[in-house]
Amino acid sequence: MKKSLLFINCDEAKHICDKAEYGEATDWERFKLNIRLLYCHITKSYFKKNKTLTENIKKSNVKCLQSEERSKIEKQFNEALAEQNKN
């Protein structure tokens, strides 16, 4: 089946929703998503949940370690673990 330029399927719409949450959807993609949102309740529901998830994460101000910070802790711990296993 030929792919429509303007009308996208649900999976593509969800993919654009995800990208939009990180500001990585293009204007054209957002336009196509907005059209789908007009008539697809599944996309609309996913869009809403996805937005709420992002808002909650921002609101919670949750933090995690940077890769290098975690590697440092891991290295230190693995050395201690190896030492303990030796004894």
Place this chain on the structure above:
Amino acid sequence: MPKHNIDPNNWVKLYSDYLFNYTITRVNDREIAQDLISETFLAGLKSMKNFKGEASERTWLISILKRKIIDYYRKINSNKGKAEVRMGYINSDEAEGDWLEERVSDPFDKTAEDTLENTELGDAIYDCLEKLPVKQADVFKKKTILNYDTETICNELNITASNLWVIIHRARTALADCMDNSWFN
């Protein structure tokens, strides 16, 4: 019979971010938080034989971490620590009154209820993240919490951009479902 097992090999992978989030909200310094987490893991390793399996590994590690945080504050509130803090407020005519301005409460500051709710929300997010496969959680945290570029994550984890978006989609769907009942209504 113990309900939970202990396996230190996965501690850093599974709990370091949760412990970090717990610590940073209490000490507000990344370096100190990392030191406290390292100390917690090492203390846990030393006292593994005391783990009875009644609580989960995470709860057990948090109980060790709480003691480490208390010890940290005890140390900085010792006489020596207090003297160091006072040093910054020695009498000076030019700076008179500055200390008052620095200490006055900020009307736009968060209330205790806001902070409590955000802490609970943070805990709920971490509880749900823990249910995800390790790689999914890792990609999600890098992309959403640390705001890494797609390219950086792909290079670091050796995955393609489409792989990344599939992982992100699965993680977001699982998280939204997990948090659905308590926070999405």
